[in-house]
Amino acid sequence: MKSSKFDRRSFLGKTVAGTAVIAASGLVSRVDAEVTPEPMKGESGENIIRADVLVVGGGSAGHVAAIQAARAGASTIVVERNSQLGGTTTTAGVSFPGLYHAWGKQIIAGIGWELVTQAVELNGGTLPDFTQVPDKHWEHQVFLNGQLYALLAEDACLEAGVSLAYYQFVHKLRSTDDGWLVDIMGQGVEYTIACKQIIDCTGGAEVVAMAGFERVRSDIRQPGTLMFKIGGIERKKLDKAVIQKEYQKAIADGRLIKGDCANGNMHSFLLGSGANNNHIFGADSATAGTQTQANLAGRKSLMRLLKFIRKLPGGENAKIEKMMTETGVRETSRIVGETTLTVNDYTSGRMFDDAVCYSFYPIDVHDEHGVKPEPLDPGTFPTIPLGALIPKKSRNIIVAGRCLASDRLANSAARIQASCMAMGQAAGVTAALAVKKGCTPLDVPIADIRNLLREHSAIIPGEI
Numbered sequence: 001m002k003s004s005k006f007d008r009r010s011f012l013g014k015t016v017a018g019t020a021v022i023a024a025s026g027l028v029s030r031v032d033a034e035v036t037p038e039p040m041k042g043e044s045g046e047n048i049i050r051a052d053v054l055v056v057g058g059g060s061a062g063h064v065a066a067i068q069a070a071r072a073g074a075s076t077i078v079v080e081r082n083s084q085l086g087g088t089t090t091t092a093g094v095s096f097p098g099l100y101h102a103w104g105k106q107i108i109a110g111i112g113w114e115l116v117t118q119a120v121e122l123n124g125g126t127l128p129d130f131t132q133v134p135d136k137h138w139e140h141q142v143f144l145n146g147q148l149y150a151l152l153a154e155d156a157c158l159e160a161g162v163s164l165a166y167y168q169f170v171h172k173l174r175s176t177d178d179g180w181l182v183d184i185m186g187q188g189v190e191y192t193i194a195c196k197q198i199i200d201c202t203g204g205a206e207v208v209a210m211a212g213f214e215r216v217r218s219d220i221r222q223p224g225t226l227m228f229k230i231g232g233i234e235r236k237k238l239d240k241a242v243i244q245k246e247y248q249k250a251i252a253d254g255r256l257i258k259g260d261c262a263n264g265n266m267h268s269f270l271l272g273s274g275a276n277n278n279h280i281f282g283a284d285s286a287t288a289g290t291q292t293q294a295n296l297a298g299r300k301s302l303m304r305l306l307k308f309i310r311k312l313p314g315g316e317n318a319k320i321e322k323m324m325t326e327t328g329v330r331e332t333s334r335i336v337g338e339t340t341l342t343v344n345d346y347t348s349g350r351m352f353d354d355a356v357c358y359s360f361y362p363i364d365v366h367d368e369h370g371v372k373p374e375p376l377d378p379g380t381f382p383t384i385p386l387g388a389l390i391p392k393k394s395r396n397i398i399v400a401g402r403c404l405a406s407d408r409l410a411n412s413a414a415r416i417q418a419s420c421m422a423m424g425q426a427a428g429v430t431a432a433l434a435v436k437k438g439c440t441p442l443d444v445p446i447a448d449i450r451n452l453l454r455e456h457s458a459i460i461p462g463e464i
């Protein structure tokens with residue numbers, strides 16, 4: 001494998017098939033700050049852009065992975081099918097990432113934490129008091145403005161030299177002696193990225209599957225949620241007994257369906273403006289078709305709710321104050337990895353030899369009854385091994401985010417945003433080092449990964 005020069009300018013300028021190709025691909029970087037309207041078409045492999053690292057999916061894990069890879073010197077591209085970075089944190093509206101602290105100690109810092117605290121500070125918010133161990137885990141989640149977060153993430157990418165390719169996705173890919181040729185498509189653009197390492201941050205390990213590596217998917221999966229806020233409720237007029245009776249009637253005659261109010265408590269739903277309180281069963285981000293269905297189901301649910309609420313005393317003036325553009329998906333596919341994180345590993349706080357970050361959350365499975373989080377025992381600090389980010393028997397590809405190799409219960413906890421961000425940073429470091437050393441992620445010495453993570457302010461397992 002050829003060694004990387006780790007020179008961003010060479011990627012953005014001359015080592016590629018010409019700057020015209022970069023511009024016409026719709027990639028945006030600081031140097032190339034305009035998106036040309038010129039469509040670019042060509043046979044597979046004809047219009048080639050070279051990069052050290054390709055990150056597919058710019059969600060909770062992906063943007064951190066890209067910033068980290070670029071800050072470590074790797075020329076990096078993010079291909080994202082949506083309009084902005086942040087994924088579930090921003091586009092799906094789950095703008096309360098957690099958990100960065102456990103049992104009175106900070107366990108996750110680094111790039112995700114840097115952006116999260118910037119977002120809070122810029123909007124004049126305050127962070128929770130992390131010195132206290134809260135009764136309810138969500139009291140340590142950090143509430144922020146998701147769209148501001150997307151902006152800050154984008155700025156940090158551009159600042160680090162990452163090129164952004166929105167509204168684009170992987171069409172197909174094939175491995176080469178020293179990496180991958182990845183055909184990218186989007187509206188009016190079609191080109192090939194020749195890269196050395198791929199970081200799959202699609203949430204469902206979509207690229208891993210395209211590359212022919214195994215994934216698992218449970219028959220029963222957690223429901224999704226469309227995030228929205230219903231305003232105009234006159235709380236003083238709400239009568240719990242009346243509301244619950246009306247709710248039961250509406251379920252019985254089909255005006256509402258199970259899941260419209262996730263835990264069946266319509267009174268508390270109204271007090272909370274409906275935020276994060278509906279379940280869209282079957283919501284699945286695996287294909288454009290399934291995500292479309294999930295979005296339609298989410299919007300229909302909201303319309304049913306609005307009609308119902310407007311007939312309740314106190315709900316006459318109900319209105320939609322906020323509705324996200326897509327239904328958030330909790331669970332799709334996970335990789336079969338070199339190591340599988342099990343629920344026992346998680347709840348016992350197993351310290352893996354190749355641990356790259358901490359993760360902290362209750363076991364948290366949503367189902368038809370709502371959700372009953374199962375907290376960890378005091379003093380438990382779960383870790384995530386590098387092996388859970390590496391598809392079994394793969395070369396030159398690594399994942400980060402909710403698709404890590406894990407059993408279903410471990411995944412219900414490890415999938416949360418702070419953990420995804422920490423995995424993203426670890427994957428970014430590992431991919432950049434793999435490029436530099438001309439090896440595959442599994443062969444990067446764990447000490448080198450930890451050293452570079454430490455240099456970039458991440459918290460290393462065993463060092464809290």
Ligand SMILES: Cc1cc2nc3c(=O)[nH]c(=O)nc-3n(C[C@H](O)[C@H](O)[C@H](O)COP(=O)(O)OP(=O)(O)OC[C@H]3O[C@@H](n4cnc5c(N)ncnc54)[C@H](O)[C@@H]3O)c2cc1C
Pocket residue numbers: 056057058059060061062079080081082086087088089092094096097098099141168169170201202203206224225226276328329330400401402403415416417418420
């Ligand atoms: C309703 C809901 C509530 C939640 N509550 C919490 C909570 O309270 N606290 C918490 O911390 N976590 C919570 N989570 C979990 C957490 O938000 C997610 O598990 C986490 O954000 C997943 O991050 P990710 O990077 O793996 O995936 P995502 O953030 O989903 O990012 C995947 C990205 O990849 C893109 N993509 C997908 N396929 C392709 C493709 N083929 N090509 C290009 N781009 C692609 C997507 O557009 C997206 O931007 C919740 C999740 C949901 C859905």
